[in-house]
Every structure is written in C-alpha cells, then in structure tokens.
Amino acid sequence: MKRLMPVLIAVLTVCAVLLLPGRVLAVDYDIEESTIDAQADENGRVFVTEHHTYSFSGKFNGITRLLVPKTGTDIIDFSANEGGRELRTEKDGDLYxxxxxxxxxTVTVEMRYTIMDAIVMHEDGAEFHWPFFDDRNESDYDKMTITIRPPAASSGTEALGYDALSKTERVEPDGAVAFGPVRVPSGSNGDIRVVFDSKLFPALTSSGGTIRDKLAAERKRIADEAAAAQKRHEQAVTAGNVALPAAGAVLLFILVKEWMIARRKKDEARRETDAGRLTVPDGPLSMPAVLQFVEPAGAASPEWLSAALLDLIRKGLVTQVSDEMFERTDNVPAHRHEQILLNLLFGELADAEGRFDLGELPEMTKSEKMADRYEEGLAKWFGAVNDESKETGFREKRTGAATLLSAIGIFLIGLSVYFGIAGAFVHLAVAIVLTIALFATALFLKPLTREGHRIRTGWKAFSEQFDQLDPGDWQALPKDDRLRGYIYAVGSKNKHLGSQFEQFGAARRQRFAGPGLYADPFIMSHSFSLASANASTYSSSTAAGSVGGGGGGTGGGGGGSGAF
Known part of the structure; x- marks a missing residue:
C-alpha cells in the first residue's frame, strides 16, 4: 500500500495537468461583457458594431479580434475606438x-466592420447565417449578447441558434432577433441563423428554393437530438450509478484484503525478530539492493554511494589505500551493478595508475564531459541495483486479481466514452479516477512474501537498535554481520551513526567496523554529494516543444477574441 499511494498521486496529478486548458495566456484578462449589434441593409450588407469589455491584470498592449468571413462573403472597413477616440489597428490575415x-x-473597446454579401435571398425569405465566433476562439465570453436587425420592421422573422447559442434566440416586436445573454466558453461554436421578410431586400435576387421549411426541419432535428441526448444522459447516469459503485467495491475489497494479509505477515515477522537481541538480517541481497528493498528511492543518494563503495570493500573487490584512495582487486563481482560501479570509479574516474581518489571526485565532475559520464554511470548503476532488488523473489504475483482489475478498467474505459458522449461529466470524472486506480493497482499489486517481510522488518529493527549498541555486543557479532550492519547504517543515514562513530573513536574505528573497513562515512558522503551537485550543474541538457490549432464555423467562417 505504501508503494501504491505515491504512484496513484503522481498519476492523478499528471491527469489533472493534462486536463488543464491548452491555452497559455501571455496576458491575464477576462472578457466581462460582449455585445454584437448587426444591422442589415436592403442591399444585403450587414454593418456590425461590437463592444467588448476587458478586465486586465498586469500589463497589456491591446486586444485582438479574429474575423474569418464565410465563403462568398467579405469583411471590410474594420475600425476600433474607445470612448470615441480612434485606436490604431493592424490586420494580419483574418486577425485584427x-x-x-x-x-x-478595465477597458471597453468598440469595433466596427461591414460584412459584404451577407444576406442570401430565397423564395420565401432572406437568410443571414453567420458565425461571430467558433472553436478557434481562445477566450471565454462571460456575457455575450448578439442582436440582428432588419432594414425595416419585419413581421415574419424567424431565428435559430446553434451550440453555445442554442435556445437563446428571441424575436423582438420590430422583427429584430436577440441571442443571449449567455456565457460562451473558449473553443465553442455558436452559429446564428435569421430569416427576414423577402420584401425588405428588393435589390437582391433569389437563389432559388425555400428556407423556412429548412429552418423548421432544423428545429425538429435539434429538438430530436436534444431529446435523444437527454435519454442517453439518463441511461448513462443509471448505468454509472450501478457500475461505478460496483467497480469501486471490487477495488476496495481487494485493497482491504491485501492490507489484512500484509498486516498479518508483518506481525509474524515482528514476532520472529527478537527485539531484545542485536541481530543483522541475513539474505541473498547485496547491501545497495538491501537499501533499495527496505527503503525504496527514486535516485541514488550520496549515502547510498558511500554504502556501495564500502560493500565493494567488504566483498574484497576494492581495497582502501588511504583515507581517500582506493584500488581495485582482481576479484570478480557477483552482480551487474557492482561491475558498473567498478567501471565508473576505476575506469572513467581513475587516475593514471588506475586508482580512485575520492578527494579529487568533486573537481573532476566540474568538467561537462566527466559530469555527463558520471550521471550516466550512476543512472546505469542505480537501474541495475533496482533490477537486483526486483529479482529477489520477495514479491508475490496476484495474477487473478490483476486480471480482474484490468478487465474492469477496460470496461470502464468504454463506459467513460459513453459518459462523455452522453454528457454525464460527473460520472465521467469518477470513472477516469477509478480507471486509473484500477490499472495502477493491477500493475503494482505485488505484495511482499513472508521472507520479504522478514528481511524488511529485520533491517528496520536493526536500525532502531543501532543507537543502543554496546562495543561488547557489537564485537560478539560475526565479522560479516558487523560489516553489513555498519554499511546499512551509513546508507540509511541512521541518525545515530555520528554518535556511535565518535564513541568508538578513530583508534578503534577499524575494530568497530571490521578489518579493512575504516573509511569515514561522512567524508565519503560529502565528496559524493559535491560530485552530484557539480554533475547536475555542469552536465549538458536539451529541451523542445511545439504548438498547433485549427477549426471553423458555418461556411468556413468564424472568429474569436484575445489580447496581447
């Protein structure tokens, strides 16, 4: 459980980050209110006046308006002012x-422009179908109102709003149409469709066909789709209310069951550990692998490196020539990580005579070349230590439970797609979190065996006993136990290591640690710490990134707002 929780937290954090909006604003602002007033004339032109109220936090240089005309239309005569004072504008493609x-x-800017050929004449009415914004819009409109006015009073006006403007249309007594006010999120489409009396546009020629029956069909289609969507939503909620608690119950049952099994094993391991007698646990692991197994970490600490070097000395793979000078022997290492560390210390970092000088290590890692080699070597070494720790057989496979959890997770993925389509977003959020938890549990559900608990509990008990060491009890232990115990205390940064080290004194240091092992752990860790800091500072690094986008409303038109 302790291993699983950090993974779950990390995965949920990544998901939260991925679900954040992709737009990163260079300027911090809110568009508090936007009004668009569009006046049609008898020649089919539409004169648009927009007012946008921006609330800025911090410095800004201006605002932007993306105006993409529909196919067959054109936008001309764009201008902007604030309180009657003309503002400088520039055009870059469709961006103003x-x-x-x-x-x-807080700034309110008025914009004016003309849409040419905006009105399309049909046999039974004149249509204005336009997207004032679309999914390319990068900003939220907190309050948007759009008004479309005919050249003169119209008694036969009909209107329809799509997407963000759906069901917001309102026909005024004079035949004008108002959409909103409504909040429009960024990335939303919102076409508007208005039909006026044909007689109001005598200069236009009919393109043939009728429009009002199409508008009626569109209303029916939208109503049918809304009814179907509501039905899907209700069905999705019903399915979610059954499936999500059931999936959560299975996950909870497995977690509670595994927790109870692990607790029983821990209790048995504690009973086997004699708290009143100093013992050093035995086992097949090297000391670096013991440290990773007992106290899992994501990277090698300076203390771990000190412990690893001491373990090489313990095994006779390295001899200590002086306080900071070491030589490699002809003995063959038993583990791959030992070979990697030997190659790094007595190959890449060796002096002309093939010896490793710990005192020179910090200065050597100030070179970019050596810093890169040092970091690469430590990464390989740590990965190999992890491999030994994982290959011990101290963890059990839960194939049945993992298969069940994965199957439920796959089912929830499909159900999540259905939730998204049906608009059941609360259920979708719960399903995503639950799916991540299911797959994470299936992946990392590898509980410790009885022997694994014995090893881990034994080393933790030894660490607790270390502060009460008596020289006599220590010397009564076998030589290899003394060496391994001391190395574990160094690698685990035991808080009593300093007092014990000083208590036994420099003269008896060798007697405390064992023959051939008299290096000062604090000097070693300090050198490795400086080397790691230098390597991080002087090593080479690279970075990269990319961006993109696209979209459009009816007829390829659309737009949006922003700031710079």
Missing part, C-alpha cells in the same frame, strides 16, 4: 490587432 496599452484596468 487593436493597439491600446495599459496595466491592470
């Missing part, structure tokens, strides 16, 4: 920039 700098203030 309005220059108005300032800092932490």
């Amino acid at each position: 920039k309005v220059h108005r700098n300032g800092k932490s203030e």
Whole structure:
C-alpha cells in the first residue's frame, strides 16, 4: 500500500495537468461583457458594431479580434475606438490587432466592420447565417449578447441558434432577433441563423428554393437530438450509478484484503525478530539492493554511494589505500551493478595508475564531459541495483486479481466514452479516477512474501537498535554481520551513526567496523554529494516543444477574441 499511494498521486496529478486548458495566456484578462449589434441593409450588407469589455491584470498592449468571413462573403472597413477616440489597428490575415496599452484596468473597446454579401435571398425569405465566433476562439465570453436587425420592421422573422447559442434566440416586436445573454466558453461554436421578410431586400435576387421549411426541419432535428441526448444522459447516469459503485467495491475489497494479509505477515515477522537481541538480517541481497528493498528511492543518494563503495570493500573487490584512495582487486563481482560501479570509479574516474581518489571526485565532475559520464554511470548503476532488488523473489504475483482489475478498467474505459458522449461529466470524472486506480493497482499489486517481510522488518529493527549498541555486543557479532550492519547504517543515514562513530573513536574505528573497513562515512558522503551537485550543474541538457490549432464555423467562417 505504501508503494501504491505515491504512484496513484503522481498519476492523478499528471491527469489533472493534462486536463488543464491548452491555452497559455501571455496576458491575464477576462472578457466581462460582449455585445454584437448587426444591422442589415436592403442591399444585403450587414454593418456590425461590437463592444467588448476587458478586465486586465498586469500589463497589456491591446486586444485582438479574429474575423474569418464565410465563403462568398467579405469583411471590410474594420475600425476600433474607445470612448470615441480612434485606436490604431493592424490586420494580419483574418486577425485584427487593436493597439491600446495599459496595466491592470478595465477597458471597453468598440469595433466596427461591414460584412459584404451577407444576406442570401430565397423564395420565401432572406437568410443571414453567420458565425461571430467558433472553436478557434481562445477566450471565454462571460456575457455575450448578439442582436440582428432588419432594414425595416419585419413581421415574419424567424431565428435559430446553434451550440453555445442554442435556445437563446428571441424575436423582438420590430422583427429584430436577440441571442443571449449567455456565457460562451473558449473553443465553442455558436452559429446564428435569421430569416427576414423577402420584401425588405428588393435589390437582391433569389437563389432559388425555400428556407423556412429548412429552418423548421432544423428545429425538429435539434429538438430530436436534444431529446435523444437527454435519454442517453439518463441511461448513462443509471448505468454509472450501478457500475461505478460496483467497480469501486471490487477495488476496495481487494485493497482491504491485501492490507489484512500484509498486516498479518508483518506481525509474524515482528514476532520472529527478537527485539531484545542485536541481530543483522541475513539474505541473498547485496547491501545497495538491501537499501533499495527496505527503503525504496527514486535516485541514488550520496549515502547510498558511500554504502556501495564500502560493500565493494567488504566483498574484497576494492581495497582502501588511504583515507581517500582506493584500488581495485582482481576479484570478480557477483552482480551487474557492482561491475558498473567498478567501471565508473576505476575506469572513467581513475587516475593514471588506475586508482580512485575520492578527494579529487568533486573537481573532476566540474568538467561537462566527466559530469555527463558520471550521471550516466550512476543512472546505469542505480537501474541495475533496482533490477537486483526486483529479482529477489520477495514479491508475490496476484495474477487473478490483476486480471480482474484490468478487465474492469477496460470496461470502464468504454463506459467513460459513453459518459462523455452522453454528457454525464460527473460520472465521467469518477470513472477516469477509478480507471486509473484500477490499472495502477493491477500493475503494482505485488505484495511482499513472508521472507520479504522478514528481511524488511529485520533491517528496520536493526536500525532502531543501532543507537543502543554496546562495543561488547557489537564485537560478539560475526565479522560479516558487523560489516553489513555498519554499511546499512551509513546508507540509511541512521541518525545515530555520528554518535556511535565518535564513541568508538578513530583508534578503534577499524575494530568497530571490521578489518579493512575504516573509511569515514561522512567524508565519503560529502565528496559524493559535491560530485552530484557539480554533475547536475555542469552536465549538458536539451529541451523542445511545439504548438498547433485549427477549426471553423458555418461556411468556413468564424472568429474569436484575445489580447496581447
């Protein structure tokens, strides 16, 4: 359980980050209110006046308006002002920039432009179908109102709003149509469709066909889709109310069962450990692998490296020439990580005589070349230590439980897609979290065996006893136990290591640790710590990134708002 929780937290954090909006604003602002007033004339032109109220936090240089005309139309005569004062504008393709700098203030900008050939004549009415914004819009409109006005009073006006503007249309007594006010999230489409009396546009020629029956069909289609969506939503909620608690119950049952089994094994291991007698656990692991098994970590600490070097001395693979000088012997290492560390210390970092000088290590890692080699070597070494720790057979496989959890997770993936389509977003969020938990549990459900608990509990008990060591009790232990116990205390940064080291004194240091093992652990760890810091500073690194986007409303038109 302790191993599983950090993984679950990390995965959930990554998911939270991935679900954040992709837009990263260079300027911090909110668009508090937007009004769009579009006046049609008898020649089929539409004169648009927009007011956008921005609330800025921090410095800004102006605002932007993306205006993408539909196929067959054109946008001309764009201008902007604030309180009647003309503002400088520039056009880059379909993006208009309005220059108005300032800092932490609320600004209302008026924009004007004309849409040419905006009205399409049919046999039974004149249609204005337009996207004032679409999914390319990068900003939220907190309050959006759109009003479309005919050239003169119209008694036969019909209207329809799509997506973000759906069901917001309202026909005024004079035949004008208002959409909203409504909040429009970024990335939303929102086409508007208005039909006026044909007689109001005498200069236009009919393109043939009717429009009002199409509008009626669109209303029916939207109503049918809304009814079907509501039915899907209700069905999805019902399915989720059954499936999600059932999946959660299975996961909880397995976790509780495994916790109870692990607790029983721990209790048995504690009973086997005699707290009143100093013991050093035996086992097949090298000391670096013991440290990783008992106290799992994500990277090698300076203390671990000190312990690893001491373990090489214990095994006769290295001899200590002086306080900071070491030589390699002809003995063959038993583990791959030992060979990697020997190659690093007595190959890459060796002096001209093939010896490793711990005192020179910090200075050597100030070179970019050596810093890279040092970090690469330690990464390989730590990976190999992990491999030995995992290959011990101290963990059990739960194939049946893992298969069950994975199958439920796969089922929830399909159900999550259904939740998303049906708009059951609360159930979707729960399903995503539960799916991650199911797969993470299936992947990492590898509980310790009885022997694994014995080893881990034994070393933790030894660590607790270390502060009460008596020289007589220590010398009564076998030589190899003394060496392994001392190395574990060094690698685990035992808080009593300093007092014990000083208590036995420099003169009896060799007697405390064991023959051939008299290196000062604090000097060793200090050198490795400086080397790691230097390697991080002087090693080479690279970074990269990319961005992209696209979209469109009816007829390829659309737009949006922003700031710079």
